[in-house]
Amino acid sequence: MKGRDLLILCALLLVVGFAVADSLRSDETRVESRPDDTGAQEQQEQPTSTEPGEEDDLGREFYPTVSGAPGSIVLAEAGSCAVREFDLPTGLELPNVVQRSTCDLWAAPVTAKVAVGIGEQVGDAVPFRFLDLGQPNRDLGSSEAAFGFLIWSHDGQRAAWCNGRLEGVDLELGGARRRLPECPAAYAPSGEVAFARGNRLVTEERELLRASGGITHVHFGSDDSLAVVVEGRRIERYVQGRLTEAIDLPERLQGRLPELSPDNCSAAFRAGDRIRIVDVGCSIYGGESFRGHVASWAPDGAWLAVGGADEVTFVNLPTGDSVVWPIGAAEIVWRRS
Numbered sequence: 001m002k003g004r005d006l007l008i009l010c011a012l013l014l015v016v017g018f019a020v021a022d023s024l025r026s027d028e029t030r031v032e033s034r035p036d037d038t039g040a041q042e043q044q045e046q047p048t049s050t051e052p053g054e055e056d057d058l059g060r061e062f063y064p065t066v067s068g069a070p071g072s073i074v075l076a077e078a079g080s081c082a083v084r085e086f087d088l089p090t091g092l093e094l095p096n097v098v099q100r101s102t103c104d105l106w107a108a109p110v111t112a113k114v115a116v117g118i119g120e121q122v123g124d125a126v127p128f129r130f131l132d133l134g135q136p137n138r139d140l141g142s143s144e145a146a147f148g149f150l151i152w153s154h155d156g157q158r159a160a161w162c163n164g165r166l167e168g169v170d171l172e173l174g175g176a177r178r179r180l181p182e183c184p185a186a187y188a189p190s191g192e193v194a195f196a197r198g199n200r201l202v203t204e205e206r207e208l209l210r211a212s213g214g215i216t217h218v219h220f221g222s223d224d225s226l227a228v229v230v231e232g233r234r235i236e237r238y239v240q241g242r243l244t245e246a247i248d249l250p251e252r253l254q255g256r257l258p259e260l261s262p263d264n265c266s267a268a269f270r271a272g273d274r275i276r277i278v279d280v281g282c283s284i285y286g287g288e289s290f291r292g293h294v295a296s297w298a299p300d301g302a303w304l305a306v307g308g309a310d311e312v313t314f315v316n317l318p319t320g321d322s323v324v325w326p327i328g329a330a331e332i333v334w335r336r337s
Contacts, residue, residue, distance in 0.1 A: 063091040063325045066314045069303050071337045073296070074107040074114060074133075078309050078328030083116050085133060085335075088314075096136045104128060104148060107333035108156030109299075113173055115150055115159065118142065125164035130173055140173050146183070153187040154220075160184040160193055186218040194218060201228065209241050219260040222299070227264035227280065232256075235280050237264045245281030253278070261301045268295040268304060275306050285317050296334040307332040 066088040074085045083098035083105060096112075104117025104126055112134035119127040126148040130140035143163050150161040160170045160180065168180025170193055181204065185196040192203040196215040201208045209226065217229035226238045232255040237245040245265070253276075258267035265283035269276050275295045279286030290313060292306035306313045307329030314323045 060095065061093045063093075063327070064323050065089060065091040066303075066323045068316070069314060070299055072335045073305055073312075074105065074333045074335060075307060075312065075327075075329040076101060076103045076105040076116075076331040078103075078307075078330045081117075081330060083114060083133075085112075094133070096133045098131060098133075102126075103330040105331040105333065106145075106150045106152065106159075107335065108152045108159075109154060109333075110336045111156035113140075113152075113156055113159075115145075121148070123164060130159070132173075138174075141171075143169070149183075151184055151186055153191060154189055155191075158187070158191075160187065185215070186220055189220055189224075196228075199230075201226075209238050211236055212246075217257060219264060221260075221264040222262040223264075225264040227260050227267075229258065235260075235267060235278075237280050237282065247278065247280050249278070259295050259297065261297045262299060263301055266297075266301075268297070270294070273308075275304075277304075288317070290315060294329060294332050296332045298334050299336045303334075305332055305334055 063086065069088040072085055072087050072094070074083065076083050081101045081103040083101055085094040086092065087094060098116055102117030102119065106115040108114065113130065113132050115128045115130050117126055118129045122144065125144035125146050127142065127144045128150070129142040132138050132140060146162040146164060146166055150159060152159050158170060158172050160168065162168050162183035166183065168183050169177060170180050170184070171177040180193060182195050184193045185201070186194045188194050188203060188208070192205070194201055194203055194208060196218060199211045199213055199215060201211070201215055201218060211228050211230050212234070213230040215228045215230060216232050219227045221227065224239060228236050230236055234246060234248050235258065236243055252271060253269045256269050258269055260267050265280050266285050267278045267280055269278060270293055273291060273293065274289045275292050276289040277285050277287065290306045292308040292313065294307040296305045298304070302316060302318055304315045304317060306315065309328045310326070312325045312327055312329050312332065316322065
């Protein structure tokens with residue numbers, strides 16, 4: 001959901017109270033084998049198959065190696081919306097391509113698990129299906145994500161979202177699932193689900209911090225930092241609950257969803273047909289811009305992948321070097337090794 005308007009996400013968080021009341025009226029917390037809404041079921045029957053297939057020769061392509069870049073990328077290819085994964089040190093495409101989707105893609109930060117769109121949006125909900133690219137015939141279920149918002153745990157084994165009825169769900173893929181008291185905001189590194197309640201970020205057991213205003217986006221860093229977007233206009237960075245850096249966003253970036261770096265020191269924003277980097281207050285990067293509409297940070301924070309209509313560019317920020325692949329990306333996620 002990188003390119004979606006942050007104000008939509010804000011609306012989701014503001015209806016948390018309604019989600020609580022609504023979820024208590026229903027005992028249904030399982031991941032449906034088909035989306036709940038009848039309209040969504042009809043969409044799933046249309047030719048937007050998400051089954052990894054072999055009839056089209058999409059897999060096992062080679063692209064230029066991205067020397068020194070860790071991990072792999074998963075992307076929804078511009079145009080066809082095929083979901084494909086590539087190993088970056090070798091440039092080799094991994095098998096088990098998802099031939100078609102709706103270009104909605106939520107990929108786990110590690111493991112081969114993904115969620116892909118399977119039909120047109122129904123009301124405020126986006127139908128999706130869970131897949132394991134390493135086990136393409138394994139059925140992991142499907143549901144719909146309110147406002148297209150879904151989060152993954154840091155180990156890639158769990159996902160959480162609010163469905164079309166604004167019922168919060170926390171799912172261990174292939175295992176247990178449980179109802180959440182409200183719509184989730186993020187997974188904490190401890191594995192707890194975190195919720196945004198006004199200016200407070202909490203889990204079911206404790207309060208994590210209090211921001212200067214209503215929290216509309218949350219990102220846990222790989223270095224024990226935590227960043228929150230406040231009312232779509234300000235980014236605040238915390239370490240051990242203490243505010244360390246903050247920046248008021250320029251008007252042209254307000255209401256946009258940032259792609260925050262692993263250390264929460266930099267934020268990449270889409271602005272028109274370019275991705276712009278903003279220094280949150282502790283970064284050596286800031287002011288750079290690259291042509292494209294989606295972006296994802298490397299796990300080490302030294303690289304940025306920028307996807308455009310016709311190409312993906314891997315930028316080494318410390319050196320300024322880049323590698324360009326001739327493949328467009330509607331969505332892109334950089335996985336850890």
